Amino acid sequence: MKLAMSGLDHKLAAVELRERLSFTNAQAGELLDRIRADQRVSGCVLLSTCNRTELYVTSCGEPVKPAVLLCEAAGESYGAFASAFVHRTERDAARHLMEVAGGLRSQIWGDGQIITQVKNAIDLAQRRCAADPVLGALFRDAVAAGKEIKTSVRLTAVPDSVAFRAIEAAKGELGELSGLRAVVMGNGEMGRLSARLLREAGCSVTVTLRTYRHGETVVPPGCAVIAYDRRMEAVEGADIVLSATTSPHYTFQLEQAAALAQKPRLVLDLAIPRDVDPRLETELGIRCRNVDTLGGTDPQEENRAALEEAQAIVERQLERFYQWWSYKSCLPLLGELKEAVTGRLLASPELGELSREEAVELAVRRTVDLLAGGMKGLLTPQALRECREKIERRTR
Numbered sequence: 001m002k003l004a005m006s007g008l009d010h011k012l013a014a015v016e017l018r019e020r021l022s023f024t025n026a027q028a029g030e031l032l033d034r035i036r037a038d039q040r041v042s043g044c045v046l047l048s049t050c051n052r053t054e055l056y057v058t059s060c061g062e063p064v065k066p067a068v069l070l071c072e073a074a075g076e077s078y079g080a081f082a083s084a085f086v087h088r089t090e091r092d093a094a095r096h097l098m099e100v101a102g103g104l105r106s107q108i109w110g111d112g113q114i115i116t117q118v119k120n121a122i123d124l125a126q127r128r129c130a131a132d133p134v135l136g137a138l139f140r141d142a143v144a145a146g147k148e149i150k151t152s153v154r155l156t157a158v159p160d161s162v163a164f165r166a167i168e169a170a171k172g173e174l175g176e177l178s179g180l181r182a183v184v185m186g187n188g189e190m191g192r193l194s195a196r197l198l199r200e201a202g203c204s205v206t207v208t209l210r211t212y213r214h215g216e217t218v219v220p221p222g223c224a225v226i227a228y229d230r231r232m233e234a235v236e237g238a239d240i241v242l243s244a245t246t247s248p249h250y251t252f253q254l255e256q257a258a259a260l261a262q263k264p265r266l267v268l269d270l271a272i273p274r275d276v277d278p279r280l281e282t283e284l285g286i287r288c289r290n291v292d293t294l295g296g297t298d299p300q301e302e303n304r305a306a307l308e309e310a311q312a313i314v315e316r317q318l319e320r321f322y323q324w325w326s327y328k329s330c331l332p333l334l335g336e337l338k339e340a341v342t343g344r345l346l347a348s349p350e351l352g353e354l355s356r357e358e359a360v361e362l363a364v365r366r367t368v369d370l371l372a373g374g375m376k377g378l379l380t381p382q383a384l385r386e387c388r389e390k391i392e393r394r395t396r
Contacts, residue, residue: 001042001134001329002059005093006067006085009052010107013084015292019273021074021081023048024246025124032130034073040064043132045125045139047100049117050162050272050291051107056097058134063089094138094321098314101146104307107291113161113189115146137324145317149310162291163193163244166268167201169294170240173266173287178202181238183264185231185252186245187219190270194242196220206234236260242268243275251275257284268294341367 008021023031028046035044035055042058044066055066067085071078088096096105101118103111122139125131131139171177182203184195191207198205199222206224208231219225226234235241235252241264243251254277257263269276269290281288345363354362372379 001325002063002089003056003093003134003138004059004064004066004087004089005054005056005096006065006070006087007052007054007096008067008081008085009054009105010292012086013081015272015274015290017081017084018053020076021048021053021070022050022272023053023074024248025120028121029124029128031070031073032125032128035069036128036130038064038069041069043125043135044069044130045121045135046070047118047121049114050270051111052100052105054097054100056093056135056138058132091318091322094142095314095318097138098142098145098317099311101142102149102310102314103146104149104310104314107162111161115143115150118146119143133328134325138321141317141321141324145314148313148317153306153310153313161190161193162270162294163190163197165294166194166242166270166289167197169289170198170266170268171201173289174239176202177240180204180240182206182240182242183231183234183238184208184223185228185241185243185275186271188244188246190244191242192218192220194244194268194270195223198240198242199223203240206238208234232256232260235264237262239265240268241266242270244270245275246271247275248273250277252280253277254279254283257286341370344370 008018010018023046028048032044032046035041035046035057040059040062041064042060044058045056047054047056053070055070057064057066057069065087067081067087068078071081097118099105101115103114106114118139122131122136122143126136167177174180177198178201180203182195182198182205184191184198184205185208187207187209195205195207199220204224205220205222206226207219208228209219209225210228231251235256241252245251251271252267252269252275257277257280263284263286265287267276267280267286267288269288272291274290276288276290278288280286345366348362348366350362
């Protein structure tokens with residue numbers, strides 16, 4: 001079994017390129033179906049966030065390049081992305097996923113939301129019957145690594161998500177936010193977090209809603225609401241517009257902005273694909289920021305000790321995964337070994353002359369001798385003592 005991944009992230013691919021391979025859950029599910037249908041593929045999981053799109057694939061036989069499979073399934077030309085994709089295999093691919101789950105590869109270093117995104121990716125793949133047991137175990141251990149890093153590693157001066165950085169960017173652009181009017185388009189997790197942070201900063205916030213279901217739709221406390229189709233009424237005269245939807249189309253278009261008598265002072269686009277027409281800045285002079293231009297400093301230098309602690313957690317989980325995979329890979333060979341030992345014992349001329357107890361003793365002695373002889377380079381006194389103690393506990 002071979003493990004490979006191809007990734008497109010914020011380091012090598014600008015937002016204009018990443019948004020072409022950014023997918024909703026429904027789109028990701030359809031892509032998994034197409035990729036899994038390839039006879040070379042044993043399993044696949046697609047991780048798609050605002051920072052990255054990564055495809056993890058297991059295969060038997062000839063190696064596969066996940067990036068090519070992804071582009072073909074999405075109807076895109078691989079050549080347009082070839083220089084931006086990063087390819088990893090085997091242990092490097094597994095380690096990378098665990099670092100991703102721990103927020104160590106995020107644009108917002110230490111990102112607290114990525115664990116949920118990694119978990120959602122494997123859940124979707126398993127619901128679509130696309131993930132095999134190897135990928136299931138790998139993602140399970142990656143989520144475990146991410147949770148341990150989040151709960152036990154202390155990071156200094158690290159924003160928890162892109163929403164926090166967006167609000168910090170707004171403060172840098174506009175100064176004190178108290179008393180300003182803000183409109184948040186999108187009531188998903190990112191939109192709700194952004195609305196709450198803007199309220200805490202003292203803004204008067206209006207949130208757009210496409211639909212409202214009593215008891216199901218959650219709006220941050222203190223926020224007004226307006227129907228999404230009437231959003232431009234709220235945008236008129238607003239100081240800040242923040243958009244964080246999963247819409248495949250622009251939620252704030254050039255024509256809509258041009259028609260406003262009083263244009264917003266700052267537009268924050270937290271979506272991939274982008275929600276805001278970039279021409280608002282180039283043609284109308286409205287200050288716009290997206291996930292690639294929010295700014296911020298890299299806090300890794302001041303968190304060097306924490307980074308080392310996080311990497312140690314990754315290595316422990318990586319060893320746990322490979323112990324599991326090694327054992328699983330040995331199962332077919334263990335079956336063959338049992339047959340070989342059984343055949344040799346049955347062929348022993350002594351067997352027919354022995355009592356039941358003597359036959360059992362002979363079988364055990366010969367089996368242990370055969371295994372010890374074949375594994376003498378791996379045996380240690382401590383390992384044998386632990387094995388004996390485990391057997392004794394199970395016979396009590």
